[in-house]
Amino acid sequence: KIGWILxxxxxxxxxWMVDAIGQQGDAEVxxxxxxxxxxxxxxxxQFGIAASYTDLDAALAHPGAxxxxxxxxxxLxxxxxxxxxxxxxxxxxxxxLALNLDDARRMVDGCAxxxxxxxxxxxxxNAASHGKVRELIRAGDIGQPLYGRVLHxxxxxxxxxxxxxxAPESGGVTLDMFVHDVDTLRFLLDSEPRHVTACATSGGMTVAGLEEGLMAVIEFDNGTLVQVHDAFNAPHSLSGVEIIGTKGTIFATGVMTQRPVGTISLTREAGSIDIPVEHENLYVRSVRAFQRAMRGEGQPAATGDDGMRALATALAAQQASRSHQRVTLAG
Ligand code: NDP
Structure with a gap:
């Protein structure tokens, strides 16, 4: 069995994660x-875990970890x-991944x-819904992607x-939620963010200066423009992703969530159809892919490089919203 330390x-x-590890069958915390x-x-x-530590080195020395x-x-x-x-x-x-790119680089290099x-x-x-949207885009079902919208x-x-x-180091909604949007969009579009423009709000739920709401536009390498909206303080709003292409539009509703839910529609000249999705727990999939990578079979669902790119774009959005300037990402 693979031994995990939380x-x-x-x-x-x-x-989510105690259960996701438990569901692997060949893993234990x-x-x-x-x-x-x-x-x-x-x-x-509470979870029937045999040991708890306050010292990380002692935990790392736990037999079977x-x-x-x-x-x-x-x-941390x-x-x-x-x-x-x-x-x-x-x-x-x-x-x-970290609070800045130098630290993120040290993590990627240190693990390598x-x-x-x-x-x-x-x-x-890891969501079956996003996997399906990606599949549709790659199959050319909407033609060339032109625009996108993320409601989060x-x-x-x-x-x-x-x-x-x-806590200023939390990075507010930008490092908390927008990083996820960037990772998801890179996954869906197979393209890298190039420029970011953003406006933010703060001081209602967050301390002044720490972003609680963010509206950003990301310009991707492949020319796709994506509007992204994240917020901590928007009760009753719906989540979704829309990708508009030269031949059609995909609208995935309720998919910016931790839960394995949501629906997808594909609209083209002939009309709209619902695309079936076989949902599965996202975190179970994440741990499964990670454990396979540990065994030398492929990569984790999101690699250190993915984490770094999401962070770079989030930091760019933070800079853009604070400076009111469009920020260009390094190649
Ligand atoms: P929590 O605030 O629940 O936990 C973070 C730390 O806070 C814990 O490690 C714990 O410290 C401490 N803590 C927990 N409960 C209490 C308490 N009652 N009183 C005082 N301290 C407490 O954060 P989240 O679980 O929401 O987030 C943790 C990390 O996971 C973040 O980096 C976040 O960005 C990420 N995250 C990722 C998600 C995803 O879906 N990928 C979803 C949610 C969060 P200690 O370990 O010392 O006990």
Missing amino acids: VGASTVARE LAVVSRDAARGAAFAE DAVYISTTNE HMAQTLQAARAGKHVLCEKP EAGVVLGINHHLR ANNLPQHLRGWRLD
Whole structure:
């Protein structure tokens, strides 16, 4: 069995990842690491995990540990990834990969030098819905993509209204949600973001200056222009992705979510049709692909390079919204 160490007694681990690892059949969570001994012990007890640690090195030395899943707050991802890599453990890290590109580069290089797999838990590219949209685009069903729209304005759940709203290093909605949109669009369009323009709001739910709402336009290498909207403070809004091409339009409704749900329609000259999707838990797929990569079979669903590109675009959007300037990404 593949032995996992959870680094972070977090909500995402609690709600999705313990179960996703458990569902693999050939994996088990051996231990959880928390800065707070009582929180770690309670987490371990709740999920029947044998051990909890406050010290990462001690956890990394746990017998049978092969991989770590890092879901601590963002400023901790870099040091913990490098520590785990140096101990020879494969790393599935949460997004945003890091707070800046130098740190992200160190993580990618550090894992490569240690010979361990680095994967980023950009869950949306694991959704059957997004996989289907990508398939339609690649098959030429809408012709050449010209425009896109991402609707990803949420109401941040009450229990997540902590560091996201007041810690400057959280990066606000830009590093929290927009990174996911970028990763998803790169996956759907097979193209790289080239320029970003953005406007943001802050100070309602977040502390002043930390973005809670973002509207951005991303210009991709292949010429596609995509409008993206993210928000923490938009109750009752719907999510979706629209890709408009020379021959048709795909509209995927309800797909910017952690849950395996949503519908897809394809509209062309002959009219609109519903495209069937066989949904599956996104996080189960993420862990499955990661474990395959650990065994030398392919890559994680999102690689360190993917994480870095999503981060680069998010930082560009942050710069664009703060400076009111269009920002061009390095090639
Ligand atoms: P949480 O706030 O739930 O957890 C982050 C850290 O906060 C934990 O590691 C824990 O520290 C500490 N913490 C947890 N509960 C409490 C508490 N009650 N009181 C005080 N501290 C607490 O964050 P999320 O799970 O929402 O996010 C964690 C990471 O995962 C982030 O990087 C985020 O961007 C990412 N994320 C990714 C998602 C995805 O779908 N890919 C979805 C949601 C988040 P300790 O470990 O020391 O106990």
